[in-house]
Amino acid sequence: MSSLESNIRRVLDTLLPRIQLRCQSSSQPVILGITGLQGSGKSTWASKIVQLLATEHNLRTVTISLDDLYKTHDDLIAQRNKYPGNKLYRTRGQPGTHDEQLAAQFFKELKGYRGDGELKIPSFDKSKFNGEGDRAPKEQWHTITAKPDVVVFEGWCVGFRPLSAAAVEEKHRLALAGKLPVNTPANHKLEHLLQVNESLKRYCDAFMGPQHFDFMIHIDTEDVRNVYKWRLEQEYKLIEARGTGMKDEEVAAFIDGYMPAYELYLDGLRKGFFDAESGRQVRVVLDKERSVGKVEEL
Template sequence: MPKIVDDKSDHCISFILEQLQAHRQETYESYVDPPPLFLGINGVQGVGKTTLVSAIATILLSPPHCLPTVVLSIDDLYLTHASQVLLASSNPLNPLVQHRGEPGTHDIALGLSLFSALKAHQRVKIPAYDKSAFSGQGDRTDERAWEEVNVPGNMAKIQVVIFEGWCVGFRAAGTEELRQKWEDAGRCQIGTLWKHRLVDLEFVNDRLREYDLLTDSLDALIHIDAENTQYVYDWRREQEAALRAGKGAGMTDEQVIKFVDGYYPAYELFSDALRRGVFEGKGKQLRIIVGKDRRANQIIKL
């Protein structure tokens, strides 16, 4: 696999500890048992988000911090296979929802239930998703195998919830903004928006409004951004080439392009708003901009 250098976790940990202190001060008078800090981490595909999230969680769990932390991926909130098949068959002309990925293919009710339980320090199981099930179409795993947290007597209550994913923090575009971006893309024929019907993009955009309930639950957010989101194609090609070399299986370059094309409209529609910041208050969002080598080139606090 391509080597990914961790030059971001130190910046992230400093930011998280600062946010945790502020969060505790803000909630101390309102709660006998303050809720955990809900931290969103958005990272473009292929940037090394999984490696970064793992490093952050390990640091928070270890001395000197020893903060009970749980990681929830938005991927683990994908619809069950049966529900995804129903969504696809109900919208047969919309290629954006024929497979998991775009907003609209996640179980928001499950996410909200989980967030509510974690906020109240209730005993709860963390869902998991198996992307290899049904020949790669994916399905939710057996609930009996899910990790359980906040178990009385077994462990300390969760203090930090990391909610990570490629579209975490995305907010829907305005109706006219979406139409304008689509029309501009059609004139230039750059990117992927112009390849889709406006009604299909509007469907995804409308579904994304439901995600606001999750985004509004976040206390802080870290955005690992790219100088050019087109890097996603190169990074994914690198990953799949390494898989083919190491395991003899992996997507071809043509398959990678088709795969990333299924996600890319969301980058074009929703990245600008994320870069401006998802919170009304200041100082709650960290934006780390990386170059093609995945190294941090600029760090901005919003």
């Protein structure tokens, strides 16, 4: 067994008794959030957890990614045109670039689904429009015909919660003064950060706040600058496999698009997604080499 699989099992075993109890006591599926930094291996964690829950614990498990809830290509273009000065909206990714109505409706239907008929899971095709992406045709969406026991919902900003306008302003001030780890909020106007923050507030109200989850796994690191190294290593592997990929400076620019949110919202997630309720969140802290340094139960 690889050390990665061993660590995944260790974390899953921490939550498993509670997940099983919740499955037995509720008619609704358990919603397990998995959130992690770019390059941390979040997708690998999610797919392995789905496999383990299904094959070793006989729990019917499905997964959905926040990426599958993006707006259509036309709506992404409209979003970009609506805020032409906001660099954070030039590409998909940030809160505000997902279809909030689709997400809220899907999770509402999911929680009420009892295996009566078919339920389709939204899908987004990132290859369309030269990589800008578009929603996949509905006939290509994955279909389930039985009520799932567990739904794994993974995404890079799953677990982030909005700040007050004053707190965003303070983070922006600290970045301008060079007092944050990378200071990327300083690369953006305060009003643009507040636009994303307002979108995140709507997300949390509609489908992504703690009231919509049962458990959360957070893959983190003590030094957020490690993300640049991890994502670069991933790109080198892609280039080795495909023969093409992003240059080093393009990878850094890609991460720069996510880093302002990390610097704004990670502190809140580290304090606990479920506020005073303990035992529902596990924080996995990776070192620079992506080895698990510690596991915290919050």
